[in-house]
Amino acid sequence: MLKVTIDNISIEVEEGTTILNAARMIGGKVVPPAMCYYSKLKGSGGKCRTCLVKVSHSSAKDPRPMGKLVASCSTPVQDGMVVQNLTSPEVIETRKGIVEFLLLNHPLDCPVCDQAGECDLQDLSFGFGMEETATEEERREFPMIDIGEKIKLHMNRCILCYRCVYTADQLTEKRLHGVLYRGDVSEIGTFIQHAVTNDFSGNMIDVCPVGALTDKTFRFKSRVWFLNPMNAHRDCPACSGKVTAWMFGNEIYRITGRKDRYGELEEFICNECRFEKKDINDWVIEGPRHIRRQSVISANHYEEMKKQSLIDPIAGTMESLT
């Protein structure tokens, strides 16, 4: 077991754990944000640089600080390591720059985008970004593409996190889309608008941290904060059948997988569950899902709260309300 200290909180973790995962074991505010890392996808991470942290003590043997900020999602911890996330002004300043870089080509179309309200990039820029942009250049523009019958690709909004590519690689047998070209002209594409037809391809939508991949069956139907997310399940031969049903009254507007507090899917679900089953009789509704208090989706949603959970015993913050 290795002892690591993140933002003055110590924890013992197993060898090979990354700083990000160690921070997630602590939980609360010390967890660096991540746009490209996805714990369920092997090889993801290291691309977006939002999770950069400062290592002020490399290890117990070598107490020198690391030369520059490191990506916490791909740096394994060492014994006696001391990490600074929010306590370091350098990290905050860098993150501000990273957000600006991510938004270089990201259009300001949140009012139109279906992802608004549950978008990681929105949260990130709200938390760390600046109000203004320093660039005058035009943003990249691409036509919208339908990839497959049910998925819409807005390449304008893509931040090239590669999550969807890893999903397709690791979840389905034959990947039909990938990243074309290189550098700042690279884009997600399919071979001559080849349809993505795999059974589990719909998970790309949930995995996408921004609104680049969206559900065509839900396109412009409603805003997420008007809907009630409910836990629902059904007997599905292909997947676990455990989903979130986004309901308005007795109507199901869309089906997504269940996401944990880091916005990652608990289980991947199949396309039949996601796109075909929009009738309330197809599902067993378990009850309302817990929504983070800070989320816009929690507007006008009320739920019973247990008193003990109000204050996080470790971080001493109200974070566990999330």
Add this chain to the structure above:
Amino acid sequence: MKHLTSRSKIVSNKKMTFWERIYFPAILGGMWITFGHLFRKKTTIQYPEVNREFSDIYRGKHVLKRDDEGRERCTSCGLCAVACPAEAITMVSAERKPGEEHLYREEKYAAIYEINMLRCIFCGDCEEACPKEAIFLTKEIVHSEYQRDKLIYGKNELLEPVDPAKRIDVSKRQTPEVLEFKKNKRYKHNR
């Protein structure tokens, strides 16, 4: 005991004098006050022949603005509805079809946009929340109706006319900072 106002008086049950008992001077005093009001400035306004002067930033009936080319500015983003403390606003969005570019500014628009004027408290939060400068409150007041459903205003009642002469000027409602920002052509949505 310290009183909260200087106007409170302690009630006493003292015996009234003869002049007080006949009430005549008190009645005369009252009549004098009434008579004096005849020569004061009138505070009532002969509505509807005369209209009261409203401030430029009075918060009355809403308007859904169009842009300079007559396209609807609202993209049905739902921020007004989520900001509304009275939950008076509902909307249904639709996707703009090719050939409708002259009608709607963005690829999404509000097919149905309703404000329940019975619920609305005219706080102006919708105006503040709107990222597209699409909804504003105006000087116009909402008239009463005999039927409740007539007070659910849809796009027919709210949308600004296309005719440039009949447009509603809202520039006085916008802060100098907003007007200054709109001059900045560096931002794409100001071009």
